[in-house]
Amino acid sequence: MPTAILTGQPVPGSALADDLRSLGFDVEPATDPVRTAAVLAAVPADQRVAIVDSEFVGHLHALRLALTDPRFDACAVPGALAVRSAARAALTRAVAADGAASAPAPNPDRLAAAVEAAGTPVHRPELGNLVASVPAAGPERAAAEAAVAAVDDEAVRLRTAVKSRDGFFTTFFISPYSRYIARWCARRGLTPNQVTTASLITALIAAGCAATGDRWGYVAAGVLLLVSFVLDCTDGQLARYSLQYSTMGAWLDATFDRAKEYAFYAGLALGAARHGDDVWALALGSMILMTCRHVVDFAFNEANHDATANTSPTAALSGRLDSVGWTVWVRRMIILPIGERWAMIAVLTALTTPRTVFYALLVGCAFGALYTTAGRVLRSLTRRATRTDRAAQALADLADPGPVAELVGRVAGRMAPGAGVVFAAAGSAALVWTAWASAFGARQVVVAAVFYAVLAGAAVARPLKGALDWLVPPLFRFAEYTTVLILAAKADVPGALPAAFGLVAAVAYHHYDTVYRIRGGTGAPPRWLVRTTGGHEGRVLLITVLAAVLAERASDFPVALTALAVFVALVVLAESIRFWVSSGAPAVHDEGEPA
Numbered sequence: 137m138p139t140a141i142l143t144g145q146p147v148p149g150s151a152l153a154d155d156l157r158s159l160g161f162d163v164e165p166a167t168d169p170v171r172t173a174a175v176l177a178a179v180p181a182d183q184r185v186a187i188v189d190s191e192f193v194g195h196l197h198a199l200r201l202a203l204t205d206p207r208f209d210a211c212a213v214p215g216a217l218a219v220r221s222a223a224r225a226a227l228t229r230a231v232a233a234d235g236a237a238s239a240p241a242p243n244p245d246r247l248a249a250a251v252e253a254a255g256t257p258v259h260r261p262e263l264g265n266l267v268a269s270v271p272a273a274g275p276e277r278a279a280a281e282a283a284v285a286a287v288d289d290e291a292v293r294l295r296t297a298v299k300s301r302d303g304f305f306t307t308f309f310i311s312p313y314s315r316y317i318a319r320w321c322a323r324r325g326l327t328p329n330q331v332t333t334a335s336l337i338t339a340l341i342a343a344g345c346a347a348t349g350d351r352w353g354y355v356a357a358g359v360l361l362l363v364s365f366v367l368d369c370t371d372g373q374l375a376r377y378s379l380q381y382s383t384m385g386a387w388l389d390a391t392f393d394r395a396k397e398y399a400f401y402a403g404l405a406l407g408a409a410r411h412g413d414d415v416w417a418l419a420l421g422s423m424i425l426m427t428c429r430h431v432v433d434f435a436f437n438e439a440n441h442d443a444t445a446n447t448s449p450t451a452a453l454s455g456r457l458d459s460v461g462w463t464v465w466v467r468r469m470i471i472l473p474i475g476e477r478w479a480m481i482a483v484l485t486a487l488t489t490p491r492t493v494f495y496a497l498l499v500g501c502a503f504g505a506l507y508t509t510a511g512r513v514l515r516s517l518t519r520r521a522t523r524t525d526r527a528a529q530a531l532a533d534l535a536d537p538g539p540v541a542e543l544v545g546r547v548a549g550r551m552a553p554g555a556g557v558v559f560a561a562a563g564s565a566a567l568v569w570t571a572w573a574s575a576f577g578a579r580q581v582v583v584a585a586v587f588y589a590v591l592a593g594a595a596v597a598r599p600l601k602g603a604l605d606w607l608v609p610p611l612f613r614f615a616e617y618t619t620v621l622i623l624a625a626k627a628d629v630p631g632a633l634p635a636a637f638g639l640v641a642a643v644a645y646h647h648y649d650t651v652y653r654i655r656g657g658t659g660a661p662p663r664w665l666v667r668t669t670g671g672h673e674g675r676v677l678l679i680t681v682l683a684a685v686l687a688e689r690a691s692d693f694p695v696a697l698t699a700l701a702v703f704v705a706l707v708v709l710a711e712s713i714r715f716w717v718s719s720g721a722p723a724v725h726d727e728g729e730p731a
Contacts, residue, residue, distance in 0.1 A: 143166050181221055215245065226251045297376045358486030390648070394644070422497045431534070441527055471504035477500070538675075541589065570583075616672045624694075
């Protein structure tokens with residue numbers, strides 16, 4: 137059980153101890169450094185410990201933000217400090233130094249400064265109009281208590297449960313009521329992970345309804361997809377409302393979003409097939425487009441993770457546009473973020489046909505992808521920034537090079553110039569064009585795959601620190617996924633495109649998992665996993681060779697794709713679940729703009 141140490145002389149009539157107990161703390165008084173050190177030493181090393189000034193006056197939610205947020209090793213507001221096990225040693229030394237200096241009762245603000253000086257960052261949450269202070273007795277304390285009474289901290293808590301930056305549809309059509317659903321869940325002891333799971337189950341039921349191919353099924357699917365999205369917003373708001381952040385929760389929230397959307401694509405394709413309309417190629421194309429768009433977002437953000445400022449004219453123009461309020465919403469809407477996208481899918485599913493849904497998706501998402509990518513390219517070409525080793529390593533990990541690329545890279549690294557994006561673009565274009573222009577099973581596609589693998593190794597042979605090297609991972613994703621789509625379409629046999637859909641879904645999961653590990657600060661998946669799954673170039677080589685070998689028996693190609701999909705899914709899922717269940721990664725929660 138976490139422990140809160142109340143330092144200094146108790147204040148008559150103060151409800152501070154009760155507030156701390158309501159937050160789950162065992163409260164121990166300490167009037168001097170010696171007693172503080174003794175209580176601190178008695179708290180188990182793996183338990184959170186807080187030090188709070190007995191004269192603290194403030195809102196309960198201010199204390200909650202400072203003392204219970206699991207994302208930070210140390211967190212403080214005026215008059216209160218909490219640390220996790222990683223910062224216990226620094227806190228113990230700070231308390232001991234207070235005792236050696238014969239200081240009065242330990243001061244949480246002074247201890248927070250000492251902990252930070254020892255090398256542990258101390259997070260100080262933005263309180264807004266919440267109050268957290270240690271006033272002097274008399275009129276100053278009365279004024280602080282009046283300030284607390286003047287602000288409804290529950291209203292603040294509800295307001296801050298919503299992302300500060302979100303899409304138009306989510307902000308105006310979901311969040312006004314989903315925050316109250318989040319509070320309802322919190323008061324009944326539900327966790328964000330349970331709500332996330334409910335959202336997934338609802339989306340899978342929606343996909344099942346779409347798979348019926350009947351109009352009632354499409355209408356039910358549209359309604360259930362919107363319900364799933366409401367729950368998807370609620371889980372994050374519940375996490376912020378109750379500060380129930382976790383590594384597992386961040387992973388589930390991120391991966392389930394993709395699983396829900398892509399499962400719905402599959403449901404639409406199955407429903408259309410019941411009426412003789414084969415839209416599997418459109419479904420797979422939509423999944424490829426969305427995945428590549430996300431990789432563009434992730435790669436650009438990782439490439440500029442350590443940048444201090446964007447000095448490009450494009451960024452300056454964006455800043456000027458931000459000053460005109462309506463342009464902010466227009467620019468958020470036209471990229472078709474998750475809220476707008478799911479709303480469009482739900483409405484079109486209920487009213488039209490799966491083919492219409494996919495056409496709208498492909499057009500809308502293609503425009504959004506071109507808009508965002510063009511802006512980022514312009515920013516990258518005109519900004520003055522130096523890419524760090526950390527950013528270059530993140531891009532190399534996102535590229536997903538396998539054994540063949542590693543081997544080529546050892547040789548090419550001694551002779552190739554550092555032009556990763558040029559090699560990636562050339563190899564990807566040659567592979568996709570050859571696959572498109574050639575018959576199924578043609579040997580020249582295998583040659584193009586070999587050429588692609590060689591250039592893939594050359595692309596990552598040197599650190600990816602070029603202005604546009606963040607494009608390397610999305611180029612590889614586009615080449616691999618699109619090659620699978622083209623070969624499956626050219627096989628022209630039943631089951632080829634659904635099998636290709638399954639294979640790309642399994643590989644995409646691996647690539648999303650890589651992203652979330654990097655964003656969580658734990659680094660890329662282990663190299664054995666990447667080598668076992670072949671890396672992007674190894675899978676491309678294998679698939680093109682399978683197509684060549686099975687050219688005369690194209691009906692066996694879906695079986696080969698299915699077997700490969702099952703293998704990749706089993707290996708990747710097993711390692712991913714093992715990692716996230718046992719991970720020591722810090723708790724994170726996505727506060728950024730939706731994808």
